[in-house]
Amino acid sequence: MELTWTDRQAVHGCDISASFFDPQVVDREDDFTRRMLPVFKTARPALLYSEQDRKNFVADPLIAQPDAVLRHGHGLLSLEYKSQSRRSHRPEQWQRDIPCSGVLQTLAAAMAVAMESGKSVAPLLRCHNVIYFLRPHPELVTRLMTGAAEAKAYWGEDRYVSASQLAAYCEPWVRSRFAQKDDAQAASSEAGRLRHEEMLRR
Amino acid sequence: MDRDFKLGNELTEEDVGADRHFSARQASAAGSTGLNLNAATNGGWGLVFGALALWAIWWLFPGNQRQAQHTPPPPALSEAPAALQPETRKPNGITVEMGANGIVIKGAPTTASAPSSGAGKTTHKAASAASLSARSRAASAAADSQPDQ
Numbered sequence A: 001m002e003l004t005w006t007d008r009q010a011v012h013g014c015d016i017s018a019s020f021f022d023p024q025v026v027d028r029e030d031d032f033t034r035r036m037l038p039v040f041k042t043a044r045p046a047l048l049y050s051e052q053d054r055k056n057f058v059a060d061p062l063i064a065q066p067d068a069v070l071r072h073g074h075g076l077l078s079l080e081y082k083s084q085s086r087r088s089h090r091p092e093q094w095q096r097d098i099p100c101s102g103v104l105q106t107l108a109a110a111m112a113v114a115m116e117s118g119k120s121v122a123p124l125l126r127c128h129n130v131i132y133f134l135r136p137h138p139e140l141v142t143r144l145m146t147g148a149a150e151a152k153a154y155w156g157e158d159r160y161v162s163a164s165q166l167a168a169y170c171e172p173w174v175r176s177r178f179a180q181k182d183d184a185q186a187a188s189s190e191a192g193r194l195r196h197e198e199m200l201r202r
Numbered sequence B: 001m002d003r004d005f006k007l008g009n010e011l012t013e014e015d016v017g018a019d020r021h022f023s024a025r026q027a028s029a030a031g032s033t034g035l036n037l038n039a040a041t042n043g044g045w046g047l048v049f050g051a052l053a054l055w056a057i058w059w060l061f062p063g064n065q066r067q068a069q070h071t072p073p074p075p076a077l078s079e080a081p082a083a084l085q086p087e088t089r090k091p092n093g094i095t096v097e098m099g100a101n102g103i104v105i106k107g108a109p110t111t112a113s114a115p116s117s118g119a120g121k122t123t124h125k126a127a128s129a130a131s132l133s134a135r136s137r138a139a140s141a142a143a144d145s146q147p148d149q
Helices: A032-036 A101-118 A138-154 A163-177 A184-201 B024-060 B063-068 B126-145
Strands: A005-009 A014-019 A046-050 A058-059 A062-064 A068-070 A073-080 A120-126 A128-136 B005-007 B020-022 B085-087 B097-098 B101-107
Touching: A005 B063, A014 A101, A032 A046, A058 A101, A062 A101, A062 A163, A073 A101, A073 B020, A101 A120, A101 A138, A101 A163, A101 B005, A128 A138, A138 A163, A138 B020, A138 B024, B020 B024
Parallel strands: A073 A120, A120 B005
Antiparallel strands: A005 A014, A014 A128, A046 A068, A058 A062, A068 A073, A120 A128, B005 B020, B085 B097, B097 B101
């Protein structure tokens, strides 16, 4: 059975599906899966590791500690949770709200989980009022793979580079390579330019 | 990162599906392409600097070809053409020239100053010879100015 997604857009080098929900309702759930993965209506993926387990997944030199790893069918779910101080994303402009660093960190962690487990992994990013399913562009995955050794040297690490460090290292490249200006951004920029010109005329 | 892995491209209530396979070998090849390009670039710079170094060595330590263009040594003073010899004309008509065997002083010779042989030839006392000549001319001029007795 297909999952119900609110929207689907290409952002930060990924084809991303978004599912919005009411956080005040979902956060009251006792069940971990219901609370963290509200996109699932009937399925109950099995929790393998949570943040408390501090389970490290290593794909030398990358090391990652996802917030949760769950078994789902024949594959795994790698979940990253970014509450962003309980700030809600706007359903009509979530492309501008979704954190690029969070997307990259989620991907890096999912890659490490996939390498160590040998299973197919679905990267999921859960924010305050929305959960995202990330399908990365192959060029982005290649950049994350080749960038791991560079990031390790950049951050001066001896043994491993963390997923968040790799994300921070690759973020400028991703923003440059996959930059896009949607209609709302273009309209906003144009309105700003007109206001600026009007201010200078006074 | 030396292992292949799969990321799910589809997600349903039941499973993670439509696996997308990522090859570590392809990623490393993509990464090493940049390194190869860098190596090629470095090789190019090496050729440039090598050529410059060879040129500098050739310039500083010339071979036989450049020795053939060597400037010939200046001719001996005895062989030098007269036109090239330095000459200084004094206001009183005395000429100081560079002769084959030294400095030659010419002009208004007097009996007192004229050498008996090897006229005007000095090798290293040209200044004293010129002053002697001047003194003798002054003495003869003083004698000419006295009335005949």
